[in-house]
Amino acid sequence: MFKRKNVFISLAVALLISACGGGGGDDPAPAASTPPPAAGGGNQTPPPPVIDESVMAGNLQLVDPAVIFNITPTAAGIPINVAQFEPNATLPEGAGSFPRGTDAPLQSFGLRVVPEDMAPGGAGQAKRVRMAIDLTEETATVAAGEEAEALQFMIDQVDLAVSDAGELSVSVPATAQLFVYTKNSAGATANQTVTALPADAVSFIPVDGDQALTIDFDALFASLMASAQGDTAKLAVFNSVKDFAGTFGMGVTVSNVVIQKAADAVATGSSITVTGSSQPAVTGAGLQGRLKLE
Numbered sequence: 001m002f003k004r005k006n007v008f009i010s011l012a013v014a015l016l017i018s019a020c021g022g023g024g025g026d027d028p029a030p031a032a033s034t035p036p037p038a039a040g041g042g043n044q045t046p047p048p049p050v051i052d053e054s055v056m057a058g059n060l061q062l063v064d065p066a067v068i069f070n071i072t073p074t075a076a077g078i079p080i081n082v083a084q085f086e087p088n089a090t091l092p093e094g095a096g097s098f099p100r101g102t103d104a105p106l107q108s109f110g111l112r113v114v115p116e117d118m119a120p121g122g123a124g125q126a127k128r129v130r131m132a133i134d135l136t137e138e139t140a141t142v143a144a145g146e147e148a149e150a151l152q153f154m155i156d157q158v159d160l161a162v163s164d165a166g167e168l169s170v171s172v173p174a175t176a177q178l179f180v181y182t183k184n185s186a187g188a189t190a191n192q193t194v195t196a197l198p199a200d201a202v203s204f205i206p207v208d209g210d211q212a213l214t215i216d217f218d219a220l221f222a223s224l225m226a227s228a229q230g231d232t233a234k235l236a237v238f239n240s241v242k243d244f245a246g247t248f249g250m251g252v253t254v255s256n257v258v259i260q261k262a263a264d265a266v267a268t269g270s271s272i273t274v275t276g277s278s279q280p281a282v283t284g285a286g287l288q289g290r291l292k293l294e
Contacts, residue, residue: 141246
């Protein structure tokens, strides 16, 4: 449209000059037209990433005690049953409390699983999935004059695979990013996008013949704190996360895979969106529970 307008303007100028007897050697050179902006240029907002919603064959079966807090390759952690983690009357304040991480409210979080029908006909499979966690303080434990504390984070690329023999493996590729949002009790908020994540920030840790799909809070928060160095305001908010206290709703969601509880009941995670990240919500399998931090 911009080019057509220039053509009409140039034609009108040419007719005017001709009518006035112009067009001789002393005529000024015509002004050059300005090319239209290149497609996608300027300050346009990039389109959201295209999300693969296909699901792996088979499922990951939870094995109680399936929820394991603070598990590491050298420490068994603190295992509890799914029923103890999910909202229930016997634990009115939520599961916990548990030892804190270095810069995070937990050291790690794991789900004990076994693969079922994930290598059909002896053929393995692989899928790049997303994983997210949401911790939001419940209203009942928010002190007067304060705000509900919150932490949301998502890893946008996690490579989950099953070998032909049915063995599980997982890693975080070099291209993965961590998207983080947090709000402290004073209402201060901070966002951060972290690159160059540790490959073992998500891992399978052996548990009595099974595997615990584990998110390493300490490793992720070490990367987060390093990436925020030099930003005093952000660091102040991120530093407050390790001191969160109260009862929190906790959502854990893994995309592109089916996770089942006992009696073939599908474990459905909450839809988790990292506030301020412009990333699509992570939906799929997982658990929704309650956690006490003190």
